[in-house]
Amino acid sequence: MAIDIKGVLSPLSAIGTLFEHPKTLTYPQAKKDIPVGYRGFHINNLETCIGCASCEEICMNEAIDMIHPDIEYNPKNTSGCVPRIDYGRCCWCSLCTDVCPPSSLKLDNICTHAECDPDNFLYMPKNIKNIGEDVS
Amino acid sequence: MDLASKLERLSLELVQKQDYLYKVTVNLERLESLLLSFLNEFGYITLDSINCRDDLEDGFFTITYCLQTKKRDHIVMVQTKIQRENASLPTMHTIWPQAEIMEREMHEMFGVDFPGHPTLIDFALEYWDNMPPLRRDFDTLEYVNSMNPFRKQRGDALDAKEEMKKKREAKKAAKLKAEKEAQTKAALEAQNNPSDEVKDEE
Amino acid sequence: MKNNLENTIKIFHGPQHPGITGNMSVELDLLGETIKRAQTHVGYLHRGFEKLIERRTVVQAFTIVCRICVPEPDPNEENFARAVENLTGLEISEKAKYIRTMVLEMQRLATMFLWMGGQAGSIGLGLIPQWSVCDRDYMLDRFEELTGGRVYHMYAFPGGVRRDLPEGFLERLSDLLDYYEKRIIVYNNTFFDNVIFRKRAIGVGVVNRDDVLKNAYVGQTMRGCGIKKDVRKDMPYLMYDKLDFDIPIQQDGDVYARAIVRRDEMLQSIRILRQIIKQMPKEGEILQKIPKHRKFKLPSDDTYVQTESARGAMSYYMAGDGSEKIRRMQVRGPSLVHAYTLLEKLLVNTELADVAMTMNSLGICPPEIER
Numbered sequence: 001m002a003i004d005i006k007g008v009l010s011p012l013s014a015i016g017t018l019f020e021h022p023k024t025l026t027y028p029q030a031k032k033d034i035p036v037g038y039r040g041f042h043i044n045n046l047e048t049c050i051g052c053a054s055c056e057e058i059c060m061n062e063a064i065d066m067i068h069p070d071i072e073y074n075p076k077n078t079s080g081c082v083p084r085i086d087y088g089r090c091c092w093c094s095l096c097t098d099v100c101p102p103s104s105l106k107l108d109n110i111c112t113h114a115e116c117d118p119d120n121f122l123y124m125p126k127n128i129k130n131i132g133e134d135v136s
Numbered sequence: 137m138d139l140a141s142k143l144e145r146l147s148l149e150l151v152q153k154q155d156y157l158y159k160v161t162v163n164l165e166r167l168e169s170l171l172l173s174f175l176n177e178f179g180y181i182t183l184d185s186i187n188c189r190d191d192l193e194d195g196f197f198t199i200t201y202c203l204q205t206k207k208r209d210h211i212v213m214v215q216t217k218i219q220r221e222n223a224s225l226p227t228m229h230t231i232w233p234q235a236e237i238m239e240r241e242m243h244e245m246f247g248v249d250f251p252g253h254p255t256l257i258d259f260a261l262e263y264w265d266n267m268p269p270l271r272r273d274f275d276t277l278e279y280v281n282s283m284n285p286f287r288k289q290r291g292d293a294l295d296a297k298e299e300m301k302k303k304r305e306a307k308k309a310a311k312l313k314a315e316k317e318a319q320t321k322a323a324l325e326a327q328n329n330p331s332d333e334v335k336d337e338e
Numbered sequence: 339m340k341n342n343l344e345n346t347i348k349i350f351h352g353p354q355h356p357g358i359t360g361n362m363s364v365e366l367d368l369l370g371e372t373i374k375r376a377q378t379h380v381g382y383l384h385r386g387f388e389k390l391i392e393r394r395t396v397v398q399a400f401t402i403v404c405r406i407c408v409p410e411p412d413p414n415e416e417n418f419a420r421a422v423e424n425l426t427g428l429e430i431s432e433k434a435k436y437i438r439t440m441v442l443e444m445q446r447l448a449t450m451f452l453w454m455g456g457q458a459g460s461i462g463l464g465l466i467p468q469w470s471v472c473d474r475d476y477m478l479d480r481f482e483e484l485t486g487g488r489v490y491h492m493y494a495f496p497g498g499v500r501r502d503l504p505e506g507f508l509e510r511l512s513d514l515l516d517y518y519e520k521r522i523i524v525y526n527n528t529f530f531d532n533v534i535f536r537k538r539a540i541g542v543g544v545v546n547r548d549d550v551l552k553n554a555y556v557g558q559t560m561r562g563c564g565i566k567k568d569v570r571k572d573m574p575y576l577m578y579d580k581l582d583f584d585i586p587i588q589q590d591g592d593v594y595a596r597a598i599v600r601r602d603e604m605l606q607s608i609r610i611l612r613q614i615i616k617q618m619p620k621e622g623e624i625l626q627k628i629p630k631h632r633k634f635k636l637p638s639d640d641t642y643v644q645t646e647s648a649r650g651a652m653s654y655y656m657a658g659d660g661s662e663k664i665r666r667m668q669v670r671g672p673s674l675v676h677a678y679t680l681l682e683k684l685l686v687n688t689e690l691a692d693v694a695m696t697m698n699s700l701g702i703c704p705p706e707i708e709r
Binding site for chain 2: 051068081
């Protein structure tokens with residue numbers, strides 16, 4: 001049986017990549033840019049939220065509850081309630097943001113959350129006007 | 137289409153649903169012979185899938201066989217209806233080997249019996265003794281609630297519509313109250329200066 | 339037959355991931371290293387998608403279909419969207435059609451890279467998975483930009499697509515395609531021409547050409563046997579009838595032939611994407627105005643749609659009943675027949691070490707089998 005010389009030698013070309021720059025990022029020092037429109041965590045502008053519960057109705061995972069907020073909210077809010085999202089159930093489909101009539105509910109591009117207590121996965125959307133305003 | 141005239145001889149109607157999709161409806165007695173003639177006479181050698189739909193309200197299952205020719209340029213749906221109670225279908229696994237697995241799945245998910253099928257064993261569910269799960273009278277939510285305990289954590293959800301009603305009523309009450317207050321105030325004021333009121337009325 | 343199984347031992351291959359195939363197990367009867375009987379078992383991933391969809395409205399059901407197959411969600415979304423459009427008579431604009439075609443081809447490339455990782459990893463070439471998963475991630479970056487999600491895109495909605503193209507997206511995609519063209523040459527040298535892969539793959543898992551059409555084998559399994567069929571050509575959907583591409587075929591029907599078909603399909607995908615980038619209309623509505631989700635009703639009718647996924651033809655049967663809920667949606671993915679009828683037959687008289695490789699080359703995706 002003849003030796004497949006091309007098949008033996010051509011994989012050795014992979015040695016050349018030893019001298020290339022690595023393609024991975026050194027994570028804590030260098031972070032990847034997350035593009036605008038990434039489906040991350042929710043933000044809700046309480047100044048414009050009208051408490052209509054459209055988001056609660058469309059959520060197929062039943063992840064959204066309407067509750068009374070602790071802080072000041074839109075005086076025109078019809079029910080006095082704002083959405084709170086159970087991140088144990090949310091699938092980040094962003095249908096809730098699509099149906100929001102005043103577009104107060106949006107998805108931020110932040111997506112890290114670590115917690116020991118599973119009850120803390122009930123997430124109150126950050127009260128900010130626009131994506132990326134308050135990152136801290 | 138040539139197939140249409142052939143089916144007309146069997147007094148069956150071919151309906152075009154989409155560009156590449158046709159449908160024939162047939163009763164159960166003629167199903168097996170029709171599928172065989174589709175295979176042997178019309179050249180539909182591929183059985184793409186067997187689909188089952190539960191029409192609970194009318195009391196039957198709707199079974200759809202999707203067939204393709206060698207060219208695979210269109211699909212013919214052969215549709216039939218069977219009774220929901222003691223549902224049973226002729227097995228096709230001797231003609232199309234892949235029908236074995238499709239029928240096994242249908243047996244598990246809908247409880248359709250296939251006399252003569254060699255391997256009607258568990259497909260995806262193990263030791264399932266409840267009602268076949270894809271029948272529409274099987275309630276998933278009830279089953280899950282009876283099988284699994286839920287973590288109690290979200291008891292504080294409010295019904296937004298009721299809250300809206302409450303708020304509207306509260307607003308109305310507040311408005312009424314305000315009106316009443318205004319009226320009593322006006323009345324008090326009127327009592328204090330009766331002359332003004334008389335003037336106004338005039 | 340029973341005598342053959344006399345001195346065999348029984349082992350389970352799986353359900354942990356061998357290569358990147360997913361949670362499925364094959365029960366093997368071994369005589370030494372040789373397999374005498376194989377039996378597929380699924381059920382480790384049964385999540386009842388078809389049952390879940392029964393309880394939801396059309397708009398709500400749309401977000402769940404992409405989860406039916408993790409490595410390639412987009413053909414599922416396309417199938418779902420097209421089935422609903424067929425039933426309700428929604429027309430989508432040309433721009434939306436182009437975008438959907440583009441997403442499908444991007445997904446095909448991404449899936450092929452993941453497949454390459456699984457195929458090489460299952461025969462012990464550890465370098466290729468690291469490269470190909472990295473290359474797939476560049477495509478996922480483009481998806482992230484376009485749809486907002488990396489793996490589950492939830493993008494093709496009945497009536498169009500959910501978002502418009504971001505600014506400068508097509509240029510960045512074009513750059514990525516240039517990079518991919520260079521990379522495929524590298525993969526050619528290190529993987530497809532590699533003597534290890536050739537010796538392992540040639541002559542293993544040979545599919546009989548006569549069985550293919552009757553047993554409804556699809557995709558590369560069919561094209562690796564020299565049968566030139568592709569849903570994109572035979573029953574063109576979206577913009578595929580206006581795009582120019584070939585269907586690559588091979589004659590041998592073994593694991594190596596299927597690998598070569600997949601490599602050629604990657605090149606064809608790049609060719610299609612280049613045409614789309616050129617032809618993409620600048621203006622156009624991307625999403626048809628659809629009624630609110632409680633008023634979005636399906637007529638009492640049924641339909642059957644087929645899409646060419648990266649592993650073969652994937653079909654959906656959908657029936658409505660005049661209400662806002664879907665009465666029945668049945669998925670018929672390429673892996674159902676491949677994992678049972680074909681795999682059980684192919685594995686007999688092969689060796690234990692070839693199981694993962696054969697599974698991978700058939701494109702088996704277990705969540706699609708049990709739904």
